[in-house]
Amino acid sequence: MGTQSTLEKLWSPVPVPTYGHVKIRAVVLARKKTDASAPAPAPAHDEEDPVIESGDGPLDAYLERPRHGKHCIVFLINGQRHHAWDNTFIARELGFKHIRVRTIIMVDLDGLKPEAVADIINGSRQGFYEGGVYASIRERVIATLKDDPDLKKEEAKAEQEIADAATGDESIQKKLDELIEEHHPAGDHQAEGATPTDAPAAENGMFGRKLVRQDVVLDGTRGTTAIGPTLTIEPNVSVLRLRPDAPRTVVIRSSPPEEWANKIEVAVARQTDPALQVALEHAPDHLRLTLTFVEPKDFDEDEYPVRTKLKVFARFKSYDEVRALERDVIINPPPEPPPPRPPPVLSKSPSFLRVTSRVPVKLVPGGPSTHVRLRWDGEDSLLIGSPAPWQFVARCTSTSHTFPPITLGIVGGGKLELLLDTPAELAPLSMLDFEVEARGPAHELLRATFQGQVPPPEEKEEKEVEAKKVKAFAPQLVQRKPNYQIVIVKKKTYDLSTCWEGKSWTDHEAGYFTEPTATAPLTLYLNEDYAPLEAYRAKMMDKKLDAKTVAERLAAYKSLVLFHLYQMHKAKKRRESEAQQDPDSVKVPEDIDFREEVNRVASTIVLASK
Amino acid sequence: MTQPSTIAVTDITQMIDPVTFIKSAVDARTVNAVAELLTKLKVVHEDAYAFDEKDPTKGWVEGQLHWYPVGGELANARSIQLADKPEFPIAERTVNAHEALIELMRRRELIANPGATPPKSPRDAVTRYFDIPTLDELPLHDGGLPPKGPLYKRARELAAKVRVKAQPVKSPEKIAGKKEASKEWCVSIEDEGIGQPPGAVHSSLLSLGASDKADKPYLIGLFGQGGSSAYRAAQYSWIVSRRAPDLLGGAEDGVGWTIIKRIAPPGIRRVYWAYLAAHPDGRVPVFPVTVAATIGLVHGTRIAHVGYDFGRFDVVLTLYRALNHLLFNPVLPYELYTGRESPDVMFGNAYRLAKAKVKSDTKESKQPGSGDVSVYRTFPEQLVEYK
Numbered sequence: 001m002g003t004q005s006t007l008e009k010l011w012s013p014v015p016v017p018t019y020g021h022v023k024i025r026a027v028v029l030a031r032k033k034t035d036a037s038a039p040a041p042a043p044a045h046d047e048e049d050p051v052i053e054s055g056d057g058p059l060d061a062y063l064e065r066p067r068h069g070k071h072c073i074v075f076l077i078n079g080q081r082h083h084a085w086d087n088t089f090i091a092r093e094l095g096f097k098h099i100r101v102r103t104i105i106m107v108d109l110d111g112l113k114p115e116a117v118a119d120i121i122n123g124s125r126q127g128f129y130e131g132g133v134y135a136s137i138r139e140r141v142i143a144t145l146k147d148d149p150d151l152k153k154e155e156a157k158a159e160q161e162i163a164d165a166a167t168g169d170e171s172i173q174k175k176l177d178e179l180i181e182e183h184h185p186a187g188d189h190q191a192e193g194a195t196p197t198d199a200p201a202a203e204n205g206m207f208g209r210k211l212v213r214q215d216v217v218l219d220g221t222r223g224t225t226a227i228g229p230t231l232t233i234e235p236n237v238s239v240l241r242l243r244p245d246a247p248r249t250v251v252i253r254s255s256p257p258e259e260w261a262n263k264i265e266v267a268v269a270r271q272t273d274p275a276l277q278v279a280l281e282h283a284p285d286h287l288r289l290t291l292t293f294v295e296p297k298d299f300d301e302d303e304y305p306v307r308t309k310l311k312v313f314a315r316f317k318s319y320d321e322v323r324a325l326e327r328d329v330i331i332n333p334p335p336e337p338p339p340p341r342p343p344p345v346l347s348k349s350p351s352f353l354r355v356t357s358r359v360p361v362k363l364v365p366g367g368p369s370t371h372v373r374l375r376w377d378g379e380d381s382l383l384i385g386s387p388a389p390w391q392f393v394a395r396c397t398s399t400s401h402t403f404p405p406i407t408l409g410i411v412g413g414g415k416l417e418l419l420l421d422t423p424a425e426l427a428p429l430s431m432l433d434f435e436v437e438a439r440g441p442a443h444e445l446l447r448a449t450f451q452g453q454v455p456p457p458e459e460k461e462e463k464e465v466e467a468k469k470v471k472a473f474a475p476q477l478v479q480r481k482p483n484y485q486i487v488i489v490k491k492k493t494y495d496l497s498t499c500w501e502g503k504s505w506t507d508h509e510a511g512y513f514t515e516p517t518a519t520a521p522l523t524l525y526l527n528e529d530y531a532p533l534e535a536y537r538a539k540m541m542d543k544k545l546d547a548k549t550v551a552e553r554l555a556a557y558k559s560l561v562l563f564h565l566y567q568m569h570k571a572k573k574r575r576e577s578e579a580q581q582d583p584d585s586v587k588v589p590e591d592i593d594f595r596e597e598v599n600r601v602a603s604t605i606v607l608a609s610k
Numbered sequence: 611m612t613q614p615s616t617i618a619v620t621d622i623t624q625m626i627d628p629v630t631f632i633k634s635a636v637d638a639r640t641v642n643a644v645a646e647l648l649t650k651l652k653v654v655h656e657d658a659y660a661f662d663e664k665d666p667t668k669g670w671v672e673g674q675l676h677w678y679p680v681g682g683e684l685a686n687a688r689s690i691q692l693a694d695k696p697e698f699p700i701a702e703r704t705v706n707a708h709e710a711l712i713e714l715m716r717r718r719e720l721i722a723n724p725g726a727t728p729p730k731s732p733r734d735a736v737t738r739y740f741d742i743p744t745l746d747e748l749p750l751h752d753g754g755l756p757p758k759g760p761l762y763k764r765a766r767e768l769a770a771k772v773r774v775k776a777q778p779v780k781s782p783e784k785i786a787g788k789k790e791a792s793k794e795w796c797v798s799i800e801d802e803g804i805g806q807p808p809g810a811v812h813s814s815l816l817s818l819g820a821s822d823k824a825d826k827p828y829l830i831g832l833f834g835q836g837g838s839s840a841y842r843a844a845q846y847s848w849i850v851s852r853r854a855p856d857l858l859g860g861a862e863d864g865v866g867w868t869i870i871k872r873i874a875p876p877g878i879r880r881v882y883w884a885y886l887a888a889h890p891d892g893r894v895p896v897f898p899v900t901v902a903a904t905i906g907l908v909h910g911t912r913i914a915h916v917g918y919d920f921g922r923f924d925v926v927l928t929l930y931r932a933l934n935h936l937l938f939n940p941v942l943p944y945e946l947y948t949g950r951e952s953p954d955v956m957f958g959n960a961y962r963l964a965k966a967k968v969k970s971d972t973k974e975s976k977q978p979g980s981g982d983v984s985v986y987r988t989f990p991e992q993l994v995e996y997k
Contacts, residue, residue, distance in 0.1 A: 004966050005963065005966040008963075008964075008966075025746075025960075027963045027966065029966060061931065061962075062931075062934070062935070062959045062962065062963065063931065063935060064697075064931060064932045064935035064936065071935065074935070074938050076938050076939055076960075078705075078731075078732045078733070078830040078941060079732075079733075079744075079745075079937060079938060079939035079940045079941055079958060079960070080701070080705060080830065080936065080937055080938070080940070081935060081936050081937070081938045104959075104963060106938065106939070106960060108939070110731060110733070114827075380750055381750050381751060384743065384744075384747040384750050384751070385743050385747065385751075386733060386734070386737055386743070386744065
């Protein structure tokens with residue numbers, strides 16, 4: 001079969017403190033092609049991959065029973081599966097929602113000590129005993145994968161695939177907004193944000209698109225003294241310098257930092273021209289902004305340096321005035337493009353090993369693993385086997401510190417990485433020396449060294465920032481509106497995204513929604529090739545209705561189904577909140593419930609429209 | 611109490627023609643065929659011989675075969691009713707077959723070099739005895755992608771030594787109300803491993819938890835009873851085994867054979883699984899070694915589970931996937947027959963995933979405006995545009 005992977009990584013050995021070590025392998029498969037118009041490849045008999053393995057999604061051919069749970073994280077002892085998790089782990093614990101239906105993770109436990117294996121295994125061999133050993137393994141899997149740059153890249157790519165395919169259908173969006181608006185007074189979306197009853201009226205609004213002149217509070221020297229939090233930026237520079245296509249990240253916090261918990265919302269403003277792209281990543285105590293300048297089409301090099309501004313606004317509970325922060329941004333021309341790199345030439349006799357991560361690498365005490373990139377010119381096959389022809393050993397050479405064993409990760413094509421698990425007790429600014437050695441079968445030795453440093457403690461202001469109230473442009477408050485995006489799905493693109501329970505789209509799925517994430521808003525999916533809708537469309541054609549009527553009816557159907565999806569999202573949030581208070585009696589609906597409901601509603605709307 | 615040693619072992623060859631019978635026995639793939647075999651034997655009815663764990667000789671009738679509880683314990687249901695899906699026991703049996711191949715090589719190694727240290731793990735054993743890498747590394751060496759090299763060929767040959775067969779057979783009787791004869795399944799697992807001498811079949815293949823695997827780090831299982839759960843899925847099972855002749859170590863050569871079935875004593879809620887025994891100590895009927903050639907059994911074990919209850923499990927479509935997932939990265943490959951003449955060669959999902967060629971970068975997304983998928987936002991994620 002033609003299944004291909006877009007990413008395959010192996011980490012071995014990954015230490016599990018006191019219990020031995022495990023081996024972790026992650027594979028992300030390419031999306032499955034479902035273009036019915038494409039000619040089917042001639043079936044070829046392959047005794048290792050017979051034709052019977054067909055399925056809906058790319059993973060289906062690799063799952064025990066695709067329709068009975070997605071066991072795509074497997075735990076192996078002697079190659080035998082003894083435990084498995086489904087793909088919700090990938091979405092919830094690792095944060096890779098979009099690639100969860102294409103990812104398989106193998107955790108090989110053969111490196112555990114025999115007593116640890118005896119402790120975790122059950123007599124039935126189906127499922128582990130979920131005690132201390134299990135918890136430690138789980139922790140290691142999360143620490144290894146959660147911050148993996150390659151998985152993050154795959155996730156971003158998948159998310160981008162949806163976002164890049166944007167087209168407009170203003171009429172549907174407008175209708176949906178109207179529906180939400182009409183139901184506003186009784187609507188449940190007011191519950192979002194947990195507005196306190198004694199909060200200022202402004203809290204019921206939200207930032208709109210327009211900047212209007214108003215009172216804002218910022219740190220500075222001019223203006224009248226104000227009270228309440230201000231916004232800070234890290235690194236605290238007055239000018240942010242960028243180059244095209246080179247992302248730069250800054251962190252926005254509040255001063256005092258604990259006020260961040262009381263923020264109602266944050267907005268970042270950018271000038272529409274030039275095209276400075278801003279990606280936002282929300283964290284419990286800060287907002288991370290990644291700025292990237294992408295040259296617009298027909299951009300003239302003489303326009304460099306480009307000068308623009310970054311503006312950040314926030315509103316906090318109990319304070320009426322918007323908090324603001326502003327920095328100049330200067331984009332300089334790109335450096336001379338380097339000559340194109342030849343593809344790496346890999347050899348059975350490698351000649352170099354080097355660290356390609358920026359040094360000193362950042363060590364995160366007690367945090368997720370630090371991924372240190374390496375390059376060498378050895379063939380991948382030199383790294384496999386028992387024992388592999390080439391052995392890698394990495395260690396911390398700073399004698400003042402005891403550093404846990406370091407894991408080697410194999411990306412392939414000459415790319416390697418080391419996983420550093422920094423002890424929690426390591427002090428800020430500690431600088432450690434590391435050494436990695438590759439030893440060949442004929443005692444060849446390649447060595448690379450690098451340094452790692454624990455970053456300085458988060459800077460705390462010595463004195464309270466002087467908050468000043470000034471007149472400035474800041475976002476106008478508008479009536480609270482939900483932030484969502486709509487994805488129209490068609491038959492040809494059933495494989496672009498997943499549907500309920502991580503399954504592929506079919507003609508029998510009317511719609512779907514995904515909860516907002518740090519990088520994407522609530523997403524409402526509508527299947528334009530839903531079978532009853534298709535039949536309805538055909539019927540209207542048979543009746544020879546005029547194009548305008550057909551368009552209006554279809555828009556009405558779409559906006560109603562989308563509105564229902566939106567309502568289901570709100571209902572789910574509400575039930576989740578209730579379940580937190582009373583977990584024993586409140587049941588949060590599951591995908592299967594929503595799936596049936598939206599299909600029922602969509603069919604009813606079609607029926608009522610006929 | 612009668613001493614078991616004073617009771618003669620029942621000689622099955624006195625009841626039937628050994629060659630004719632053993633041929634029928636290994637061809638018995640339906641419930642009816644096994645029942646037919648039983649009619650040819652002198653078997654004490656299960657109600658007539660109430661097994662007494664303290665005195666198995668009580669009620670024993672010399673010259674006849676008896677239904678003897680698997681593992682020598684009447685309360686064996688707790689050890690047999692473990693699996694909750696029909697494919698689990700098949701995976702366990704396959705693992706047992708792999709162990710039989712490894713054990714064969716280990717014993718031969720010890721004859722050649724009595725001081726040889728045992729392999730540290732099953733994978734270590736496979737590398738030492740069969741000279742193939744971990745299967746998921748095979749594609750990187752030479753085997754996974756065309757052209758397939760010598761390592762792959764070696765692995766492929768090894769796969770033929772363990773054969774898992776899930777064969778549909780049609781029961782001759784029509785079930786009332788159904789147009790066609792019902793389909794029943796026979797699952798058999800055949801290995802060319804070490805096999806067991808007839809006198810040890812009851813204490814090894816038919817034991818429950820009496821494994822010495824924990825002391826053998828090169829073997830896979832820990833409890834030595836996973837495969838027994840297959841008995842509960844079948845109406846009958848049969849076992850035929852022969853120890854490799856060079857590894858008899860003084861034991862009698864021959865072919866051990868028996869049938870296993872579930873017994874529900876009348877008026878008692880407890881069920882148990884029992885096999886045909888030829889002696890109160892649990893020994894199974896023995897065929898002379900001359901019959902081995904007639905069934906092509908040089909050495910190794912064949913176990914068949916007849917009338918296998920797959921429930922709604924679609925064997926042809928699903929067993930391949932299920933076994934590849936359960937034995938995700940098996941120490942050795944094997945063959946799977948699901949009702950077809952040619953086998954699927956099973957290397958496990960880890961191997962299959964390693965074969966999935968890495969794509970450097972796929973830019974398959976539609977460009978904005980292409981019309982196939984439309985995405986639009988009410989406004990950018992908390993971004994405010996201004997002039």
